[in-house]
Amino acid sequence: MSLYSDVDFARVENGALAGRLVARFWQPVALAEKCVAGRAMRVKLLGAHYTLYRGQDGQPRMTQDRCPHRGTSLAYGWVENNGVRCRYHGWKFDADGRGEEFPAESAAYARSLSLRTYPVREYLGLIFCYVGEGEPPEFPRFPELEDDSRGTLLTQAVVLDYNFFQRVENDHDEAHVFFTHKHLMAKYGLDQIPKVAAEETEHGLVVVSTRQDGRQRVGYGFMPNILLREVPIPQDRTKMSILLAWRVPMDDTTTFSAMVNRVGTFNEALPDLGDVEDPAEIAARVMRCEMTLDEVDQNHPLLPIIQDTVALGGQGAIADRDAEHLGQSDKAIAVLRRMWAREMRALRDGKPLKTWHRPGDFEFGKEIAGAELPAVTH
Structure with missing residues (x-):
């Protein structure tokens, strides 16, 4: 009988224990050179997709993958200044994920919605993120x-x-x-x-x-x-x-x-x-x-x-x-x-x-x- 029959080292999706453990640490999700200014990209970690992009200020940012309107991936949209706009209906979110402009909707409605955003660091040619609960741990150097x-x-x-x-x-x-x-x-x-x-x-x-x-x-x-x-x-x-x-x-x-x-x-x-x-x-x-x-x-x-x-x-x-x-x-x-x-x-x-x-x-x-x-x- 296995010494570890009660734990699964391999499976990480849908809240699995191994995935929850990995999520407690900073993890790289992309090469920095692939994260080009002005273009969004889709990355995957622990079975979930995220949208990663580099704004006009050169800083990488990562948000939830799907637009809260109708669920299309924001990675298929485009970067405006330091925010991202959805390709489907043009909903735009600012650098901090706050709703900024929703065509055909009121400004008040736009301000009422925000994307979930994640801490990001660029180090040694890689883009790192933290998707765990609470404040991220000290970044490893x-x-x-x-x-x-x-x-x-x-x-x-x-x-x-x-x-x-x-x-x-x-x-x-x-x-x-x-x-x-x-x-x-x-x-x-x-x-x-x-x-x-x-x-x-x-x-x-x-x-x-x-x-x-x-x-x-x-x-x-x-x-x-x-x-x-x-x-x-x-x-x-x-x-x-x-x-x-x-x-x-x-x-x-x-x-x-x-x-x-x-x-x-x-x-x-x-x-x-x-x-x-x-x-x-x-x-x-x-x-x-x-x-x-x-x-x-x-x-x-x-x-x-x-x-x-x-x-x-x-x-x-x-x-x-x-x-x-x-x-x-x-x-x-x-x-x-x-x-x-x-x-x-x-x-x-x-x-x-x-x-x-x-x-x-x-x-x-x-x-x-x-x-x-x-x-x-x-």
Whole structure:
């Protein structure tokens, strides 16, 4: 019998516990570059749509998706100054969501209606929002990715056709990298399955993997769905790159995966994304057994995402955790599930939840100081 038969890590829609937990934290919903001034866009989080737009003042804003008149998505309308006007009947709402002009209706009626609006922040090339109850928590900052000395900021996002919690668990699965990403990882000396240690922290969890030669690698999870670690990326083949990632549930079976890197030396041989096959289609071909992962272009800009999509999508849109048989390499996943289950039960039962925070003395890599795996390629 599952240890967690009373909680569901995967489902987030319609007030599900996992969704209520995620909603208590700031979440990215779009690339900042996609939120163009003067144009509205539709975004999805926890099974619900919202309208996101950037006003004439350059500030992003997010409102409820549907116009309160007849229910058409406001994302299909247009931006006027810092407000938004519905395409259906022209109802206009100002920058704060207040009714401003309703053609064919009185000014008093317009003033009587308002949109629900949501706190929004722009950070590291992403647009974040808070859709939970009450005041939002302190916005999370990551000085490691604000540090220009680490290289050029690279912010990317992909939509994945499987549940977000599979992606979160995979972030702390040290054993998979030696098989799913074997060619890329081997160039950095990651060619041995390590011993894994994991423990809960003030911010989430820390995972330390130790190789037979004593060299170590560390990864950090920030509750509920953030990863911070160094990883090899196709954009820089000279050394590992620091990665900050959010795995955001758009709905039960779709994930918005936002990734922020610092790139020291760009791989000039890497083709532009517009010049290569769609990574989702490549993964689909592999999953139809029309090709293998070894046959995928090893110089594809999103190669690690293709590889992970095959492995994680291969679990199904929502993994069946009751059919699993975990082993000693899954220690970090066990810690992660234990934390999530405790918090979800507390939320369900109306009990206090842990106040997660980044401690003032947090320092990337301090747990493995002196034993780090060399970050440069072989």
